[in-house]
Amino acid sequence: MTDAAADWRGIAKEDETVTATGNLVLAGRSRRLLFSLLRPYRKLAAGALALVVLDNAAKLSMPLWIAYGLDQGISGGRQGNWTPLLTAVIGFIAVTLLGGLTTYSFLRASGTLSQRVLFDLRVRAFTHTQELSVSFHENYTAGKVVTRLTTDIDALQELLEGALNQAMSALLSVFTIAIILIWLDPTLAMIVLAGFVPLLIATRWAQRRQRAGYRRTRGAIARVIVGFVEAMSGMRAVQAFGREERNLEVVGVDDRQYQQANMTAIRGMADYVGISIVLQYLTTVLVLFVGAWSVIEGDLAIGVLAAYLLYLDQFYGPLDELAQVFNAYQSAAAALEKISGVLEEKPAVPEPSDAVPLGNSRGSIELAGVSFGYHADRPVLPTLDLVVPAGQVVALVGATGAGKSTLAKLITRFYDPSAGAVRLDGIDLRELANVDLRRAIVMVTQEAYLFSGTIADNIRLGRPDASDAEVRAAAEAVGLASFVESLPDGYRTDVRTRGGRLSAGQRQLVGFARVFLADPSVIVLDEATSSLDIPGERLVQRALETLLRDRTAVIIAHRLSTVAIADRVLVMEGGRVVEDGSPAELVTGDGRFAGLHAAWRESLV
Structure with a gap:
């Protein structure tokens, strides 16, 4: 071979050895x-x-x-x-x-x-x-x-x-x-x-x-x-x-x-x-x-x-x-x-049979005694306790494999913790109905995925019943409106497969408009600016400030310029939080964040 x-x-390797009992x-x-x-x-x-x-x-x-x-x-x-x-x-x-x-x-x-x-x-x-x-x-x-x-x-x-x-x-x-x-x-x-x-x-x-x-x-x-x-x-x-x-x-x-x-x-x-x-x-x-x-x-x-x-x-x-x-x-x-x-496959994160109503979410996040591993013998998060008050913007930084994305997947309940609990407004995520959970917590990934259809259709993804005026308001809020209105078909412009008609920055702004219209209480951003050039990043950064206003946010960022908008920085290593403080406090110290920030400044020279 x-x-x-x-x-x-x-x-896609499939087991082709089937016993008589298996037959x-x-x-x-x-x-x-x-x-x-x-x-x-x-x-x-x-x-x-x-x-x-x-x-x-x-x-x-x-x-x-x-x-x-x-x-x-x-x-x-x-x-x-x-x-x-x-x-x-x-x-x-x-x-x-x-x-x-x-x-x-x-x-x-x-x-x-x-x-x-x-x-x-x-x-x-x-x-x-x-x-x-x-x-x-x-x-x-x-x-x-x-x-x-x-x-x-x-x-x-x-x-x-x-x-x-x-x-x-x-x-x-x-x-x-x-x-x-x-x-x-x-x-x-x-x-x-x-x-x-x-x-x-x-x-x-x-x-x-x-x-x-x-x-x-x-x-x-x-x-x-x-x-x-x-x-x-x-x-x-x-x-x-x-x-x-x-x-x-x-x-x-x-x-x-x-x-x-x-x-x-x-x-x-x-x-x-x-x-x-x-x-x-x-x-x-x-x-x-x-x-x-x-x-x-x-x-x-x-x-x-x-x-x-x-x-x-x-x-x-x-x-x-x-x-x-x-x-x-x-x-x-x-x-x-x-x-x-x-x-016959069962969801690894099943919806509860008797869900607890969420009501109007404030957006406070708590991780109590959380541990998790994709494999039982290799924990990614050994034990983690964390509280994010409602309305706080938290940035997660650290080397690749430190556990940042895993933490984000637990907060959005793409996975359930092996032990402990992740809570939203004091309610275990495992007790929330999916419709309440997805309305309250939204993740924005590195590259916003756009579906075939119009720009308006993609902005309405989280709220299909939104009016044209609400779609335009969302686009204006994140700085997308002027670009869309310059197109011959405006909001009816077909973005084509996976948004191929738009640039990376434009796709990300459509994704932000989508989140703004959905109006969640918690936003998780997984390296949302890492694939953009400097002008595109600045444009998205301005949109981020509008998007995150009065919302709880967890931002995973390799570019430390994104950290500047955060109220709090968590430096992760080996699945643990090794530094916790405001960007101003940590950058003036002699810890890991200060070293990362210095290295980033030197890379810009």
């Missing part, structure tokens, strides 16, 4: 998911099943009408009695028309059923994924989520829209034809049923082989999509550093694994179909030989033999269809395993 391929193993658990989980999706549409599903039964009965009666026409119609016609022949013709036409009508009705019913089920599944999966905690999304890559919502659901769609019809019809056909074959001639039926023994063995063998292949395809295609998503999202870096060939090599490894997994499943399908065809032709030859002998001996009517051969063809035809359905089923089952796995 190349170094590039080895690197990629850390991205049962996954299969049960997949069935529960499918049944839960079908349950609201029981009547529609029952109606579709009734149509399949009626359609099956109509089509299976056709050889009987042919046999009746051959045995009774011909002999009756020789004697001048054409009624049996006309009856056979009319009966055949009637069941043909009935079969066409039931097939048409079933396809409409099954199409409606499948689309409703797939719509519900997409909504359920998307809704549940959004409700999962940040910790899930930091470990479960975006490419894998996209795979669950696209290609995995497409595999289920193939089963529901086409294969399900074939499966139900084929199963009914096999069962009904088996009974008819026994009724027509038990001796010939024994020959047919004897061929089932090797066919069942081949089916079980192919089932295991295809299941393993399709399970690997779901994992492999997820890794391929992860590669595509990351390459397209980071195209500037890809082209800037000439990473195209390396990306091709990396994605190529997963693409080849996807191809090999598909080939395993396809070979299993081909082997099964080949074996079933050989068994079908051998059985047909034996039935023809024994049946012809019985006709010659006078023990069997020629019309019955003709009907028997027609039914035999219809008997193995559904078996071939079942093989195709089985192929689609294995793919859909593997996809359902992955989707059901995501749906």
Whole structure:
């Protein structure tokens, strides 16, 4: 394996080793998911099943009408009695028309059923994924989520829209034809049923082989999509550093694994179909030989033999269809395993069942005996006690890995502490409803994420019902209005994907306007100016002063110019607060902050 391929193993790597017990658990989980999706549409599903039964009965009666026409119609016609022949013709036409009508009705019913089920599944999966905690999304890559919502659901769609019809019809056909074959001639039926023994063995063998292949395809295609998503999202870096060939090599490894997994499943399908065809032709030859002998001996009517051969063809035809359905089923089952796995994920920071009402938040923050680590054996915050009074602006400074961002994630409840409590206005964040928590505490990241749409739409993100006047007031408050009004479409300007039409500073100002309009009591800024140039930083700094006025704020800053607007500075090291004071107090001392400030001043010279 190349170094590039080895690197990629850390991205979206899925465990492909599944024990026999695990197979049962996954299969049960997949069935529960499918049944839960079908349950609201029981009547529609029952109606579709009734149509399949009626359609099956109509089509299976056709050889009987042919046999009746051959045995009774011909002999009756020789004697001048054409009624049996006309009856056979009319009966055949009637069941043909009935079969066409039931097939048409079933396809409409099954199409409606499948689309409703797939719509519900997409909504359920998307809704549940959004409700999962940040910790899930930091470990479960975006490419894998996209795979669950696209290609995995497409595999289920193939089963529901086409294969399900074939499966139900084929199963009914096999069962009904088996009974008819026994009724027509038990001796010939024994020959047919004897061929089932090797066919069942081949089916079980192919089932295991295809299941393993399709399970690997779901994992492999997820890794391929992860590669595509990351390459397209980071195209500037890809082209800037000439990473195209390396990306091709990396994605190529997963693409080849996807191809090999598909080939395993396809070979299993081909082997099964080949074996079933050989068994079908051998059985047909034996039935023809024994049946012809019985006709010659006078023990069997020629019309019955003709009907028997027609039914035999219809008997193995559904078996071939079942093989195709089985192929689609294995793919859909593997996809359902992955989707059901995501749906069974629980939020790491669950919403309380009996939430405490927050009311009008003052914005005081308290961390009491808080400890936290992303891994149990590696604490990031050993023990931390901190009180931030309402309306105070606190700056967090320190080296990378000191615990600043972790502290911010705890204050915004992206994570819950391993021990201790984080409180807002004296209420543990774990006791607050999400709607109250997100209304009171808002985080602004290093790069404000803008969604496709207009500038006004992005400012309204926290308050979708805000009026145009309120949107303009928010933009004016943070110094964005003059820029927006200079654009031809003003606030209706489309920012394009991820705000690509705007500069970094302009995107950050849109983010500030968004927060200003949402009007939280607590704002957490995670290096909100670190990616800006000096003019952009000055513009954003002025907006910050307006945004933070009369609000509690926690600012993570590497640029110490941002610290100047803070009332209080906390210097962090190893997850602990090692210095605490006002910027003026700390800069005149001989501690760590004074050293950081001196180094920053020298860097400006």
